[in-house]
Amino acid sequence: MTLSGYEALFFWVFGLAAIFAGLLTVMARNAVHSALFLISSLVSVAALFVLSRAEFIAGVQILVYVGGVMVLFLFVIMLVNVSAEERGKDEIFNNQRQVTASLIFCLLLVGGVLFSVNRGYQGLKANEKARPEALAQEELKADQAHATSATRSSKITSDSQDLGNGLYRYASLPFEIASILLLVAIIGSVMLARTLKQEASADDVDPDVLKEEIARDPELAKLEPQAD
Amino acid sequence: MLNLFSPTFALLLQEAERGRVAPMAEQMKQAAANPDLSKFLVIAALLFIIGVAGVLTRRNIIVIFMSIELILNAANLNFIAFSRYLQQTGNPNALAGQIFTVFVIVVAAAEAAIGLGIVIALYRNKETIWVDEIDLLKW
Numbered sequence: 147m148t149l150s151g152y153e154a155l156f157f158w159v160f161g162l163a164a165i166f167a168g169l170l171t172v173m174a175r176n177a178v179h180s181a182l183f184l185i186s187s188l189v190s191v192a193a194l195f196v197l198s199r200a201e202f203i204a205g206v207q208i209l210v211y212v213g214g215v216m217v218l219f220l221f222v223i224m225l226v227n228v229s230a231e232e233r234g235k236d237e238i239f240n241n242q243r244q245v246t247a248s249l250i251f252c253l254l255l256v257g258g259v260l261f262s263v264n265r266g267y268q269g270l271k272a273n274e275k276a277r278p279e280a281l282a283q284e285e286l287k288a289d290q291a292h293a294t295s296a297t298r299s300s301k302i303t304s305d306s307q308d309l310g311n312g313l314y315r316y317a318s319l320p321f322e323i324a325s326i327l328l329l330v331a332i333i334g335s336v337m338l339a340r341t342l343k344q345e346a347s348a349d350d351v352d353p354d355v356l357k358e359e360i361a362r363d364p365e366l367a368k369l370e371p372q373a374d
Numbered sequence: 375m376l377n378l379f380s381p382t383f384a385l386l387l388q389e390a391e392r393g394r395v396a397p398m399a400e401q402m403k404q405a406a407a408n409p410d411l412s413k414f415l416v417i418a419a420l421l422f423i424i425g426v427a428g429v430l431t432r433r434n435i436i437v438i439f440m441s442i443e444l445i446l447n448a449a450n451l452n453f454i455a456f457s458r459y460l461q462q463t464g465n466p467n468a469l470a471g472q473i474f475t476v477f478v479i480v481v482a483a484a485e486a487a488i489g490l491g492i493v494i495a496l497y498r499n500k501e502t503i504w505v506d507e508i509d510l511l512k513w
Contacts, residue, residue: 147410147411147414147455147458147459147462148408148409148410149408149409149410150407150408154406154407154408154409157409157413158406158409161409161413161417164417164421165417165420165421165424168420168421168424168425168444169424171424171428171437171440171441171444172424172425172427172428172431172432172437172441172444177434177436177437180434180436180437180440181440184440184443184444187421187444187447188443188447191421191447191450191451194414194417194451194454195450195451195454198414198454198455198457198458199458199461200454200457200458200472200475202472203450203454203472203475203476203479206476206479207450207479210479210483211443211447211479211482214483215443215482215483215486218486218487218490219436219439219440219486219490222436222490222493222494223436225494225497226436226493226494226497226503237433238432238433238434238437239431239432239433240430240431240432240433240506241506244430244431245430245431248427248430248431249427249431251430252423252426252427252430255423255426256419256420256423259419259422259423260416260419263412263415263416263419264412267411267412267415270411274463281462281463285462305472308469309469309472309473309476312469312470312472312473313473313476316470316473317473317477320477324476324477324480324481327480327481327484328480328483328484330484331483331484331485331487331488332487334487334488334491335487335488335490335491336491337491338488338491338492338494338495339491339494339495341498
């Protein structure tokens with residue numbers, strides 16, 4: 147795969163944007179700023195997906211990550227972070243020694259990964275049969291063959307169609323398992339986020355624990371379903 | 375000290391004499407104008423390592439979760455780039471990368487929901503989101 151022209155320009159713009167936004171996510175003092183930088187990093191990566199002709203995944207990335215997961219993150223930050231933000235002057239990183247050790251580890255990891263990508267890619271390139279120029283020509287022809295959209299300003303790709311076909315043909319069982327995983331996650335997060343009051347009113351607390359808690363907070367006794 | 379590096383300098387001088395440095399710069403320019411699979415891999419690797427650094431260094435548990443999202447996203451970028459590469463070389467299984475990406479996104483969403491549920495429960499009980507203050511299992 148070789149990008150050229152405007153695609154190359156957009157590749158560098160969005161690639162660098164993704165990396166810088168990622169860095170700022172990790173370094174921002176305020177968790178809300180972190181979340182906003184993460185959103186811009188995710189959107190940049192979605193743009194890279196578009197450049198590698200995965201339009202459907204790019205859309206899913208924006209809908210699910212930016213529209214769903216990040217909103218959830220922001221809600222939790224708002225619920226949890228109020229008093230922590232007031233403290234303000236707290237250190238956001240671990241202690242010096244841990245940070246140094248982990249940064250050294252990360253630098254080693256950077257070196258190793260870049261080295262292996264370089265070496266591995268040279269091997270991959272040596273194995274290529276067709277010339278990249280020929281591939282680009284073929285690609286251009288394939289792009290021209292796509293149907294034009296109603297506005298006649300762009301082409302309609304068959305990416306989502308192909309992905310749907312592939313998903314049901316080769317991965318239908320994992321697809322069903324994924325839906326069950328999501329169901330379990332919904333139920334699990336509802337269970338985890340309940341307060342003691344909600345648990346007591348659903349009669350879902352260990353009786354001994356409930357007795358202790360009633361001693362601390364008599365209000366709870368009213369919520370307990372009366373056994374008769 | 376200079377002796378340690380002198381082979382490199384000598385090599386560079388040799389290359390410059392033969393007029394190879396200019397072609398090398400030209401080659402680099404060409405590579406920047408035509409980013410290929412390896413550039414995608416480098417960007418994904420950098421995103422991954424930024425995520426790892428975030429998980430290892432931050433104290434705020436929510437930011438640690440965000441760094442994990444960054445790591446998963448870097449993996450997705452790799453999947454998509456390789457899928458594209460295989461597509462272009464005419465591999466019939468090229469879409470496998472995109473299919474796998476869908477599952478990674480599903481698992482990431484489930485993980486975020488459960489993780490944030492745990493964070494809320496933890497905050498109710500311990501009144502803290504700094505990971506170094508959450509040491510119930512430490513003795």
